[in-house]
Amino acid sequence: MSNSTPSRRRLLQVGGSAILATIAGCTGQPSQNATESDSQSDSSTDPQTQVYQETIDSVVLVQTDEGAGTGFIYDNTHVVTNAHVVGEAASTEIRFSEGQWTTGEVVGTDRHSDLAVIAVETVPERATPLSFIDGETEVGQNVVAIGNPFSFDGTATAGIVSGVDRSIPSPTGFTIPDAIQTDAAVNPGNSGGPLMSLEGRIVAVINSGGGDNLGFGISAPLARRVIPELIETGSYEHSYMGVSFANVTPDIAEANGMDEPRGLLVDEVVDDGPAAGVLQPSEESETVDGTQLPVGGDVMLALDGTELLTSEDLGNYLALQTRPGDTVELTILRDGSEQSVEMTLGTRPDELSR
Known part of the structure; x- marks a missing residue:
C-alpha cells in the first residue's frame, strides 16, 4: 500500500559533540543561580511546569556510535525510543536526568512504526514508568514535548495538538498511520521523547520535525500495540x-x-x-x-x-x-x-x- 506523503526530514538523529564544540561551555545543565531562582518562584498553578517536573526523571538521553536522541522509561526495565535513533546498534548508553549512566541492550525494533525498545541494567528510583493516554487525542489540546534537542538535556517546549490521523513517512518507505501533529518545537535530538498531555500521560512518541511549528509523533494507540510485542518477540508484523x-x-x-x-x-x-x-x-x-x-x-x-x-x-x-x-x-x-x-x-x- 502506498500513497503520496511529504518527504521525511531525517534530522532528528544527531550526535551532540559537534553542537557542544561550537557552543563552548554550554552544557545544558542549569546554573546554581538559575536553580535557586526557579525554586523561589511559585509554579504550582503552571500546568506545563507541573508536567515537566513529574516527567523529567523518566526521560533519558539515548546515545549510540551513530548519534543521540531521547527516550523514556516504559516499565522498570525498558526504555522506548525511535528505531531511527538506535539505527543498527545492538547496545546503547543511557543517561538519566540527574547524570547517571547505564548500558542498554536493544531488544526490539520496528522500522515501520519507527519504534524501538531498549532493556536497561539499572533504573534510578526516581525514574518511574510513563503511561500512554487511554482516550482520544483532541486537536487543540495542550501538550509538552520533553527531550534533548541538540543534546541540551531536559528541554521542554509547549504547544498544542495541531492535527490527528496524519500519515508520515517511515524509515522503510511505507507510511506511519494515525500520527499526531504538534506545533510544539521539535528539533534534532527530540526523537524518541514523549509528547505529554497536561494530565501527565504520553500523547505520542516524537518522531520528526518538518519545519516551523510542525512536528510529528507516533500515536499512543499505535505505540500501545507495537511496544509490548517488541519486548516479547523483538519485532512487530503489520x-x-x-x-x-x-x-x-x-x-x-x-x-x-x-x-x-x-x-x-x-x-x-x-x-x-x-x-x-x-x-x-x-x-x-x-x-x-x-x-x-x-x-x-x-x-x-x-x-x-x-x-x-x-x-x-x-x-x-x-x-x-x-x-x-x-x-x-x-x-x-x-x-x-x-x-x-x-x-x-x-x-x-x-x-x-x-
Whole structure:
C-alpha cells in the first residue's frame, strides 16, 4: 500500500559533540543561580511546569556510535525510543536526568512504526514508568514535548495538538498511520521523547520535525500495540494489502462515471500480494486538462463496514484494528455497482518496492 506523503526530514538523529564544540561551555545543565531562582518562584498553578517536573526523571538521553536522541522509561526495565535513533546498534548508553549512566541492550525494533525498545541494567528510583493516554487525542489540546534537542538535556517546549490521523513517512518507505501533529518545537535530538498531555500521560512518541511549528509523533494507540510485542518477540508484523491507490477527487470521479467523489481508486496491485486476484487495478488513464487520471479500477468504499473517505482511514484501520492473517470484507465499486469481496491480509515487507 502506498500513497503520496511529504518527504521525511531525517534530522532528528544527531550526535551532540559537534553542537557542544561550537557552543563552548554550554552544557545544558542549569546554573546554581538559575536553580535557586526557579525554586523561589511559585509554579504550582503552571500546568506545563507541573508536567515537566513529574516527567523529567523518566526521560533519558539515548546515545549510540551513530548519534543521540531521547527516550523514556516504559516499565522498570525498558526504555522506548525511535528505531531511527538506535539505527543498527545492538547496545546503547543511557543517561538519566540527574547524570547517571547505564548500558542498554536493544531488544526490539520496528522500522515501520519507527519504534524501538531498549532493556536497561539499572533504573534510578526516581525514574518511574510513563503511561500512554487511554482516550482520544483532541486537536487543540495542550501538550509538552520533553527531550534533548541538540543534546541540551531536559528541554521542554509547549504547544498544542495541531492535527490527528496524519500519515508520515517511515524509515522503510511505507507510511506511519494515525500520527499526531504538534506545533510544539521539535528539533534534532527530540526523537524518541514523549509528547505529554497536561494530565501527565504520553500523547505520542516524537518522531520528526518538518519545519516551523510542525512536528510529528507516533500515536499512543499505535505505540500501545507495537511496544509490548517488541519486548516479547523483538519485532512487530503489520497488516498488508499489496495495493497502491488514489483518493477519488472530483476529476477522478468524473473520469470514472461516478456521481460523487468517494473512496479510494485501486491504481496498482502487487503481484502475488494479498489483493492479487481480489481487486482489479486501473489499467487505463484519461487526460483531463492535461492531467493523466486513472480509470477503470475498483474503488474501495468501506473496510469491515468502516467507510473509507481518505487514505488515512484505510491506514488507521489496518494498523489499529487488524493483524496479518485476518480476513476482512471490502465494499467496492466495480463497473458501476457495489459489491463485497473478502481478502486475507498479509505481512508488510521490510521495504517498500519501488
